[in-house]
């Protein structure tokens with residue numbers, strides 16, 4: 001378990017992390033989301049005691065990081081920057097970490113195997129690709145067989161097979177009862193991985209909610225309908241009290257889960273359908289609306305209109321759950 005209480009970090013005038021309080025629980029994958037510069041990496045560095053909070057407190061299983069004996073056996077982490085000596089081999093890099101944390105030598109081979117680096121274990125890490133570097137970072141995080149794992153943007157630089165692999169790994173670590181905390185700025189990626197979401201923007205907490213709740217609240221469902229007898233279909237739907245909106249290319253959109261009803265009405269009136277497909281609006285859109293107010297680095301496309309209302313008003317306070 002990781003507990004944050006009023007955690008704050010200032011760099012001069014800049015408030016990178018602003019009064020964050022939340023708990024990361026065991027047995028599930030918790031996604032930590034926010035746009036670029038939201039304060040995710042800064043928060044993770046404070047959890048590991050690499051940065052000192054300006055205010056507030058963070059506890060790992062009830063203790064502060066410096067109070068942990070052999071910390072790699074409590075919490076394993078993959079942070080953004082490559083923090084190893086490029087002249088060492090992958091094996092020696094992990095062996096050094098193991099020896100300074102009271103971890104048996106045999107564990108080095110095990111984790112190299114787990115992350116698929118056995119074949120290059122004796123190669124110097126400076127020749128590693130970005131994806132191999134991420135795998136070595138993950139091996140280091142797993143080395144002490146810790147109950148808590150924290151990954152900062154772990155899929156960066158990984159190919160599709162690697163992304164699938166890390167997703168499966170995180171889920172299986174959580175299923176073993178471990179605490180898994182993983183950051184990303186991609187909602188679509190988290191939707192496939194996380195059970196719980198913590199969303200921040202400009203250092204502040206925007207949402208602390210289960211993924212199921214996030215999907216419930218944000219995924220507008222509708223049915224796409226195409227028919228060569230569109231006008232007749234519109235009449236029939238109208239008579240049945242069903243509101244259809246015409247979008248481009250002669251497609252009709254009907255809100256809610258009414259696919260069966262539309263199909264049956266069409267059959268009764270002998271109307272041909274070319275398409276009847278339930279759809280979900282993307283969670284990426286929902287995430288972008290939630291964080292729109294707090295995005296620091298906008299692209300200048302000239303087309304993206306700013307959100308008319310502050311994000312918190314649109315989304316309500318029901319999100320902040322303890």
Ligand SMILES: Nc1ncnc2c1ncn2[C@@H]1O[C@H](COP(=O)(O)OP(=O)(O)OP(=O)(O)O)[C@@H](O)[C@H]1O
Nearest residue numbers: 011014016034035036037038039040041042043185
């Ligand atoms: N050492 C530092 N000195 C000054 N400002 C910093 C420092 N580290 C981070 N910041 C600022 O704090 C804010 C949060 O940065 P952080 O790296 O934590 O964001 P992030 O959510 O990890 O973003 P990304 O998705 O791009 O990785 C940014 O505005 C950043 O410029």
Ligand SMILES: [Mg+2]
Nearest residue numbers: 040041042080
């Ligand atoms: Mg970061």
